[in-house]
Each structure stands twice: as C-alpha cells, then as structure tokens.
Amino acid sequence: VKARTNAEWLAALRAEGPQQTAALIELRAYLLRASRYALSRSLSVSVAPAVVKHVAEDAAQEALSALLQRLGDFRGDSRFTTWAYKFAVNTALVAARRERWRHRSLDRVLDAPDLGQRLGAVPVSADPERRVLQTEVLTALREAIDTSLTPRQRQALTAVVVDEVPLDELARHWGSNRNALYKLLHDARRKLRTHLRARGLDARDVLDAFRDDR
C-alpha cells in the first residue's frame, strides 16, 4: 500500500463518508502500534498481557480523540504519522507511569525527610581539598534551599529531581498539571542558581567535586 502524503492524510480525515472512515481506521492502527511500542519499553514484563493490551487500546483511543481535536495545529514540519505517533506515545507513557506508581505511595515519598536534611547526609570525600569544596557547596545549597524556596517548591524538587517521581504523576497527585509543575520547578531552580552564584558558585562547575571516588 502506498503511504499517504501529509496533504492526503489531512484531506482524508477532513472528508466525510468512506474516505474518512478508511483514514481513521488506518490512523488508529498507527496509534495502536505506537502505544504498544511505548508500553513495551516502559512497563515491566511482569504486567499481565491482558492489562497491557487494555492499556494500549485505551491509550490509542484517547490519542485519537486528542489528535483529531488538534488537527488544525499540524504545521507540516514532520511527517503526519510522526506527529500522530507523539499523541499515542504521550498517552501510553502517562498511562504506564500511572500503572507503575499505582502500588507505590506518593505520600510516603513526599513525606521523606526535608531536602536540606538529606543534603546533610551526603557522604563527603576523604580527600581534604575536595572535602573543603564539597562542604562549601553543600552548605550554600542547603542555605539556598532553606531560605529561598517555598515548602511546595522544596517538596517538588525533592520528589522529581532527587527521587525521580514522574512529573505527571506528581501533578496528578496534587490536582495540578504538567506545565504548572514544570514552571514551579523552573522557578525553584532559578532561585537556587541565583543564590549559588551570589556566593561565587556555579552548579555546573562544582559537579566535578562530587564525582564518585569510592
């Protein structure tokens, strides 16, 4: 079968009758393929095949609705099928993260000791020169976290950056959304960067002091 061009996809999806139906069936098959692939990459093999199948089909269906609502946004800067895939990859991976975190308590992760406190427990080097720089950085970082961040920024930064909680899972838990949470973290990082710079420290430059030497 000859692949459709971008223009042919758009025309068929905007048409009515059998032409549109055929395009929708073909598109749904593309989305299902993308969502199955995304789940195969991200869900553990221990998840039951029936569950994976169900999640893949739901994700493809949700992706199809989202895509059709945004058809007018397609600008043609990629193949239409690539543009379509990203909707399925997004919905499938959001669902996979939800599945992965279903049995883990986010509340427990969020109740972890405060970030400042945890920085106090970072093992410092036995090498005296590195130890001095490490202590200086840890002290400045702790001070920046304790004085310039809101409790919510501290909690989000700890969960997402330190404990690697997926952004969309935390957003869902808090009744927020991915964009808002990204912005909250961005504001927090900016404050920390500014605070460290005021003390003559660039977070990138001091990374080397914390390479693993054990």
Added chain:
Amino acid sequence: MELSALRRLLQRIGDTEDAEISCAECFDLVSQYAELEAAGQADAGTLPALQRHLGQCGVCREEFEVLRDLIRLDR
C-alpha cells in the same frame, strides 16, 4: 542522599535558563526534532530551547526517546 541524585540536582540547577519552554511547547516541537535526530541531522544548534527542556524534564525526554526510536523502526 546518593551522590548521583546530588549530581543530578546540581546539573539541573547549573543548566537552568531564565526562559525555558513548557512541556506543552516541547510537545509541539518534538515531532520535528525527533525526525531530525532519527536521521542524524540534529546537532547542538537544532531547536536549542527544546533540547534544554529535554535536559530538564525526565518525562518529556522519555517520550522523545520512544518517539525517535519508533521513527527509526519505520525506516
């Protein structure tokens, strides 16, 4: 805290820009970038704001990588 977590925190702070694009803006650009990457045509100067977002946002990065690999499989 593990050293790896501390390094991740410092890296993200150090790479912070005054202006960064949102996850929604990343989603708008990622199909274009994923095709360029899959074709080996992307470098550091390609869609830099998007690349910086992918450096900061683990979930957008995961979605980008799966999309890029899916495009490669289709070739």
